[in-house]
Amino acid sequence: MGGAAMTWMSLNWTLALPEIVLSCCGMAILILGVVSRGNFFRLGCMLTVGAFLLTAMLVLSGANGVGYSGLFVTDAYSVFVKLLVLAAATLGVVMSLDYNEHENLRRFEFPVLMLFSTVGMMLMASATSLMTMYMGVELMSLSIYVLAAFARDELRSSEAGLKYFVLGSLASGLLLYGVSLIYGFTGSMDFALLAKALSDPASASPGLVVGIVFVLSGLALKVSAVPFHMWTPDVYEGAPTPVTAFMASAPKVAAMALLVRLMASPFGHLLAQWQQLIVLMSIASMLLGSLAAIGQRNFKRLMAYSSIGHMGYALIGLAAGTQAGVRGVLIYLVTYVFMNIGTFALIIAMRRRGRAVEGITDLAGLGRTDPAMALGLAVFMFSMAGIPPFSGFWGKYFIFTAAVQQGMWALAVIGVLTSVIGAFYYIRIIKVMYFDAPDEAFDVRPASLSFVAGVGGLFTTLFFLYPAPVVAAAEAAAKVLFG
Amino acid sequence: MMIAALAFYVFAAILIASAAMVVSARNPVHSVLFLILAFFNAAALFLLAGAEFLAMILVIVYVGAVAVLFLFVVMMLDINFSQLREGFQRYAPVGATIGVVLLAELAIVLGGWKFAPGAASLRFAPRAEGVHNTAQLGQLIYTHYILLFQASGLVLLVAMIGAIVLTLRDKTSSRHQVIAQQIGRMAGDTLEMMDVRSGAGVRELGIIRPKPAPEPEVAAHDDHGHHGGGH
Numbered sequence: 099m100g101g102a103a104m105t106w107m108s109l110n111w112t113l114a115l116p117e118i119v120l121s122c123c124g125m126a127i128l129i130l131g132v133v134s135r136g137n138f139f140r141l142g143c144m145l146t147v148g149a150f151l152l153t154a155m156l157v158l159s160g161a162n163g164v165g166y167s168g169l170f171v172t173d174a175y176s177v178f179v180k181l182l183v184l185a186a187a188t189l190g191v192v193m194s195l196d197y198n199e200h201e202n203l204r205r206f207e208f209p210v211l212m213l214f215s216t217v218g219m220m221l222m223a224s225a226t227s228l229m230t231m232y233m234g235v236e237l238m239s240l241s242i243y244v245l246a247a248f249a250r251d252e253l254r255s256s257e258a259g260l261k262y263f264v265l266g267s268l269a270s271g272l273l274l275y276g277v278s279l280i281y282g283f284t285g286s287m288d289f290a291l292l293a294k295a296l297s298d299p300a301s302a303s304p305g306l307v308v309g310i311v312f313v314l315s316g317l318a319l320k321v322s323a324v325p326f327h328m329w330t331p332d333v334y335e336g337a338p339t340p341v342t343a344f345m346a347s348a349p350k351v352a353a354m355a356l357l358v359r360l361m362a363s364p365f366g367h368l369l370a371q372w373q374q375l376i377v378l379m380s381i382a383s384m385l386l387g388s389l390a391a392i393g394q395r396n397f398k399r400l401m402a403y404s405s406i407g408h409m410g411y412a413l414i415g416l417a418a419g420t421q422a423g424v425r426g427v428l429i430y431l432v433t434y435v436f437m438n439i440g441t442f443a444l445i446i447a448m449r450r451r452g453r454a455v456e457g458i459t460d461l462a463g464l465g466r467t468d469p470a471m472a473l474g475l476a477v478f479m480f481s482m483a484g485i486p487p488f489s490g491f492w493g494k495y496f497i498f499t500a501a502v503q504q505g506m507w508a509l510a511v512i513g514v515l516t517s518v519i520g521a522f523y524y525i526r527i528i529k530v531m532y533f534d535a536p537d538e539a540f541d542v543r544p545a546s547l548s549f550v551a552g553v554g555g556l557f558t559t560l561f562f563l564y565p566a567p568v569v570a571a572a573e574a575a576a577k578v579l580f581g
Numbered sequence: 582m583m584i585a586a587l588a589f590y591v592f593a594a595i596l597i598a599s600a601a602m603v604v605s606a607r608n609p610v611h612s613v614l615f616l617i618l619a620f621f622n623a624a625a626l627f628l629l630a631g632a633e634f635l636a637m638i639l640v641i642v643y644v645g646a647v648a649v650l651f652l653f654v655v656m657m658l659d660i661n662f663s664q665l666r667e668g669f670q671r672y673a674p675v676g677a678t679i680g681v682v683l684l685a686e687l688a689i690v691l692g693g694w695k696f697a698p699g700a701a702s703l704r705f706a707p708r709a710e711g712v713h714n715t716a717q718l719g720q721l722i723y724t725h726y727i728l729l730f731q732a733s734g735l736v737l738l739v740a741m742i743g744a745i746v747l748t749l750r751d752k753t754s755s756r757h758q759v760i761a762q763q764i765g766r767m768a769g770d771t772l773e774m775m776d777v778r779s780g781a782g783v784r785e786l787g788i789i790r791p792k793p794a795p796e797p798e799v800a801a802h803d804d805h806g807h808h809g810g811g812h
Contacts, residue, residue, distance in 0.1 A: 109724070109727070111727075121731075121735060125738075166728040167725050169726070169728050169729065170728055205746065207742055207745075207746045210742065211739065211743070214735060214738070214739050214742075218735075229726075230728065230729065233729050233732040233736065234732070236736050237732060237735055240740060241743075243743070244739070244742070244743035244746055244747060247747055248746070250746075
């Protein structure tokens with residue numbers, strides 16, 4: 099490892115080409131926005147979507163390998179996660195087009211911040227060092243803190259931004275403390291070297307385990323798993339709805355993917371040490387997600403609890419600690435992203451006489467006033483409840499089978515039971531839409547929202563017909579971590 | 582060798598003396614100046630130890646930025662330092678006790694220090710012989726960790742965008758500079774040459790007040806009204 103002898107080319111820097119190109123696009127859009135006269139918001143969003151698509155192409159065509167002297171990796175796993183993150187971010191930007199115009203948030207920094215946040219998530223997906231992990235997490239979170247407070251003249255949005263910032267900083271502190279402990283007790287931050295040093299479970303000192311617990315806590319706050327979920331409902335409710343949609347999808351994917359890579363690859367041999375922790379977090383998240391959501395009247399708050407629950411299910415796959423489990427997590431994240439984004443597109447479409455409404459009772463009689471929207475919401479709610487043949491069911495199916503294969507019957511049974519409890523509040527929304535007396539109709543839905551909801555709806559409904567590509571890609575990705 | 586040892590003791594002695602002056606000086610401005618002296622001496626110690634990059638950074642960052650910042654704060658905020666020092670006698674025993682406890686803890690920790698067995702082999706450090714430590718640090722930051730360096734740059738950029746997005750309010754009353762307008766301004770637009778008879782008053786010549794500035798065409802589609810004259 100002679101540092102001085104290393105040349106620029108031996109870094110393998112082209113591996114990070116998608117990130118580099120995306121960052122350059124972000125800076126270009128920023129400059130264009132600053133120098134342009136008039137409103138650049140709409141054009142900025144279009145350019146950002148273009149940059150995302152270009153990056154996705156680069157991700158697909160890029161080579162695999164380890165670069166930047168072991169700080170960065172491109173493999174099937176990172177490609178899978180990056181594509182999912184880019185898809186979620188693209189739909190998130192499209193969703194904001196109309197909402198921001200309505201709510202007077204048409205400032206070109208909005209898509210730029212989403213773009214930089216996405217760069218952070220891509221770094222997280224490729225991280226093979228604790229330092230890269232931290233930089234990615236920070237870049238992602240910092241942008242989202244600002245986005246959450248983007249409606250700065252609104253009290254709720256500022257509160258959401260501040261709350262998220264304070265708790266997020268706490269998470270960063272925990273993460274860094276854990277990283278320093280791990281570094282101190284093993285002498286390395288590199289995932290490959292850590293895996294080698296920890297190949298014998300007996301070599302794990304208590305200090306190292308404490309470090310792992312701290313890192314786990316920091317990342318759990320990012321995926322909002324119980325007991326680090328407290329910020330979620332308030333922040334989801336207060337942030338502008340497209341930001342909530344973005345926060346509930348792309349960062350969750352990136353943080354969960356990072357958590358899985360971290361636990362499975364450097365600390366894979368210490369399964370016995372962290373498994374109980376993940377199991378506990380998973381059970382608590384599923385229970386809280388399904389029980390606390392019952393009393394909610396605000397749709398965005400309900401989605402917050404729903405996302406906590408979903409993260410609980412995804413953690414089951416990680417708790418299994420096998421290749422099948424990781425494959426389940428990845429498939430679950432794909433189905434989660436599409437049904438989540440679709441639901442939020444329809445939440446943004448809830449607008450009466452120009453004013454956004456968020457109450458569940460506002461949906462009363464939607465089945466008669468707007469059958470298409472009601473049908474879309476019904477599909478998403480059925481899917482979230484895990485009712486076949488929608489994609490949500492298949493996500494849960496792959497997760498639960500992985501747990502059962504490992505003999506974790508209790509976890510699977512609790513998962514099924516909480517799904518049943520969760521079904522109650524999802525199906526209550528369907529009941530409100532189809533069986534309650536109609537309220538005044540919503541405003542005409544803009545095409546961008548119909549598009550996003552359509553993409554989510556089609557994926558959710560038709561997933562069961564042709565799941566092979568997603569399953570195969572997830573299988574290949576999971577194999578990387580266990581191969 | 583002899584000179585180096587002598588230099589070390591001189592710098593170290595001045596460092597400790599000026600550090601003591603920082604806490605004991607009555608005038609806070611003097612404290613900051615002693616702090617700067619302490620920084621310079623610490624930088625000299627780094628130089629003696631062969632860490633020239635660290636020495637320069639200490640001077641640039643701490644003297645150039647931090648100490649100046651301290652000076653600004655001390656001068657701009659009206660802090661009554663004599664009031665802050667009140668009760669020094671009363672709290673001295675408690676403070677001394679805490680200091681002794683901390684010192685004892687440090688001694689215990691440092692006395693029991695030992696590296697993990699595998700740590701040395703896992704540690705990464707450029708150990709190339711004959712390369713200055715500035716070059717080594719540059720190698721580390723700009724080549725080995727270039728990815729993280731650039732990522733930190735992005736984090737700072739996002740922080741800047743965030744600060745601007747959340748706080749900048751474009752006031753309609755703020756006056757923006759329109760450079761094209763400034764350059765395109767002709768002397769004839771605002772100046773009028775008068776033939777002044779000697780001994781005649783302003784009123785007699787018909788000059789009641791200066792000619793008003795012409796309304797520039799550019800301002801028509803620019804909200805931020807900018808007057809062409811007066812530069």
